[in-house]
Amino acid sequence: MKKIISYKMVPIYIFAIFLGAMTGYLISVKQNEMEREAKSAKYEKPFSIQQEALAKRADFYKKLIFKTKYLENGEVVREEQKLTPSLYGKSKEELEKIYSGWKVIKFDDEEIVLYREKEGLPPDYYIISVVDGYVALLKSDGNGHKEIVEKTDIPLESLTPFDRERVMKNIITKDKDEAYQILANLSS
Template sequence: MKRLAAAIILVLLGAVVLGVGAYFSYGIFNNPSQKPEQLANTALLPETPKDTDIEANNIKEEEIVKIKPYTKMIYEYYYKDDRNTERSEEDPPHFMIGKTKEEMEITFDQWEIVKFTEEEVIMRRQMEGSSAQNYIVGVQDGYVAVFYNEAIDGAKIKEITDTPVSALPEDERQKLLDGISISGEEALMRLLEDYTS
C-alpha cells in the first residue's frame, strides 16, 4: 500500500510539474506585449533577423545611381575675376559611363557635384582668371603645357602638367607640337582632362 501511495504521489507531482511548465510556456508564446527579441533571448525560439538587416539585403545594385550613356553632363565654371558662370552641356565621355557619385568625387576632386541622377549630373568648379582668357596648349620639357596667348605679367607659361607627351598617341603629340588654341578656362580644363584621363 505504501508503494501504491508513493507511485500516486509521484504521478501527481509529475502532472503538477508538467502543468506548471505548460502554463508558463503558453504565457511566453502568447504574450502580445513581449517583443520578438525577448523571445529569441529565451532560447526557445530561433533569433529573428533585425529590420535593418532585411532592408540592407533588399538593396539591389540597380538602385545605385550610375552615369548612363543618355545622362546629361552639365559643367558649370565660375570665374572669380569677372564673377561669370559659364555652363556647358554634353554627353558623358566613355570613361564616365557606369561611375557612381562616390567614384566621380574621387576622380574629380576639384569639382563640386551639385546634382547626380541618371538623367542629369551637374558639376561645378571655381576658376581663376576671367572667362575670356585665350591659351595655347603645347609642349614644354616633354610635358603637356599651357601657355598664355599673350604674356601676362611677363609670363608666357601658365602651367606645366604631369602628363608626358610620350604617353600620348602620335597624332595628339603632333597637335600639341603645333599648338592648340583654346579660348576660355572651360575649354582648357576639358582639353586637359582629356589628356590626363
C-alpha cells in the first residue's frame, strides 16, 4: 500500500498553508485599509480663484473639529480634520447652513469647532439589557439604534434583585470583553 503523506513533504505542506494564510491576511488588511480610505474620502467641487487665493494664506492650517455629545451617557466624541478648500473664506453663518444640525461654538484663526447633541450612545458601545424577558447583549450604532449581538438564556427573573434592577436600567460598557465578563457574572 502506498503512503498518502510523505514525511519529507510535511514541511512543504506547512509552508504552503502558512503562505496561503499570510496572503489571505494581507489581502484582508489591504481591503480594510481601502474601505477606511473610501469612508474618509471627501468629494469637493473645484474651488474658485478667491478660494485658491485664501488657500495660499495660513487658512489651510486651520482645523475643523466636530464634537458630538451623546445624551444617553454624556460622552463627547471629537473628530478632527483639516479645513477643506471648499470652506475657505466662509463665515460662521455660512458654515452653520452647510452643516445643518451643527452649531458653530468656536470660530477663530486656529480652529472651527462644530457641536451637536444626539440621542443614544456613541458607536460600538455595548449594552446589557432585557429582550423578551431574557438578558441580552446589544451594540449601539451611534445613531440612537441598538442591534442585538447575543440573546442569552438567562431569564430576568433568575437574577438577584440588585442585578435585575441594573439590567433593567441597562449596563453600558465600551469594551466587548468587559460586557461578556458581566454576562458571565450574571449567569453564575
